[in-house]
Amino acid sequence: MFISCVTVYVKENHIQDFIDAAVKNHEGSLKEPGNMRFDVLQCIDNPARFLLYEAYENEEASKAHKLTEHYLKWKETVDPVMAKPREGIPHRVIAPKNRDQW
Amino acid sequence: MFISCVTVYVKENHIQDFIDAAVKNHEGSLKEPGNMRFDVLQCIDNPARFLLYEAYENEEASKAHKLTEHYLKWKETVDPVMAKPREGIPHRVIAPKNRDQW
Numbered sequence: 538m539f540i541s542c543v544t545v546y547v548k549e550n551h552i553q554d555f556i557d558a559a560v561k562n563h564e565g566s567l568k569e570p571g572n573m574r575f576d577v578l579q580c581i582d583n584p585a586r587f588l589l590y591e592a593y594e595n596e597e598a599s600k601a602h603k604l605t606e607h608y609l610k611w612k613e614t615v616d617p618v619m620a621k622p623r624e625g626i627p628h629r630v631i632a633p634k635n636r637d638q639w
Numbered sequence: 640m641f642i643s644c645v646t647v648y649v650k651e652n653h654i655q656d657f658i659d660a661a662v663k664n665h666e667g668s669l670k671e672p673g674n675m676r677f678d679v680l681q682c683i684d685n686p687a688r689f690l691l692y693e694a695y696e697n698e699e700a701s702k703a704h705k706l707t708e709h710y711l712k713w714k715e716t717v718d719p720v721m722a723k724p725r726e727g728i729p730h731r732v733i734a735p736k737n738r739d740q741w
Contacts, residue, residue, distance in 0.1 A: 540680050542644075542690060556733055563734040578642050578730035588644060588730060590692060628680035628690060631658055632665040 538573070538639065539596045543589040543625040551618035552585055558614040559587065565607025566591070571598025573639040585620065592639055596627075640675070640741065641698045645691040645727040653720035654687055660716040661689065667709025668693070673700025675741040687722065694741055698729075 547555040559577045566575035573592040580586035593599040602608055633639070649657040661679045668677035675694040682688035695701045704710055735741070 540678075542680075560734050567735075576642075576735065577733040578644075579733055581729045581731055587733075588728075626690075627683045629683055631679040631681055631689075632662050633669075633678065 538630040538636075539593045539599050540628040540630060541589075541591045541593070541599055541625050542628060543591065543623055545587045545589065545615070545623045546620040547585050547587065547615075548618050548620050549585050554618055555587065555615055558611050559589065562589075562607055562611035565605060566602060569598065569602055569605065571595065571601060573636075599627075640732040640738075641695045641701050642730040642732060643691075643693040643695070643701055643727050644730060645693065645725055647689045647691065647717070647725045648722040649687050649689065649717075650720050650722050651687050656720055657689065657717055660713050661691065664709055664713035667707060668704060671700065671704055671707065673697065673703060675738075701729075 545555070556577075556579075563575045563577050566572050571594040573594065574590060575592075576588075576590040578588040578590065580588070591599070591602070593602065647657070658679075658681075665677045665679050668674050673696040675696065676692060677694075678690075678692040680690040680692065682690070693701070693704070695704065
């Protein structure tokens with residue numbers, strides 16, 4: 538399993554635009570065969586900060602995500618509304634190890 | 640729903656100690672009535688960096704977690720092996736909104 542945690546800072550006048558685009562990306566990503574989760578979270582203390590919690594069967598599935606139509610559409614929409622470059626941190630899973638819990 | 644994302648940096652000679660304690664905390668936390676997930680992840684680029692992805696029904700359940708025996712045992716074990724103070728960032732959920740997907 539391969540988990541990418543992507544922190545995004547959005548320009549304050551484009552928060553809703555980002556949310557709309559992220560929800561569409563979430564919906565498309567869940568249909569990918571190698572995707573296990575795609576959670577979109579908003580920081581409570583800073584509504585312009587978001588976390589995308591993306592869980593894939595393996596690193597190849599994460600790479601395949603970046604070739605999908607919904608990802609490319611999302612990227613095109615959100616690149617101009619980001620306050621700074623987004624940061625994606627790759628992780629391995631310590632727990633839960635059971636695939637059924639993802 | 641209330642999600643706490645906790646980043647932890649561990650002293651390099653105590654990585655396995657931290658993993659063992661975090662797995663026990665994971666197992667105990669999943670039994671809490673207000674817990675939805677407790678993922679333990681290790682950063683691929685820096686094995687001394689971890690993420691705890693803790694999902695609760697609400698903020699009260701998150702507070703109740705910090706009063707449990709398994710949390711207090713975990714805290715006692717890991718406080719001395721942390722390389723710097725841990726950082727927990729509270730989030731609200733944008734997607735998925737459906738409780739069944741947690």
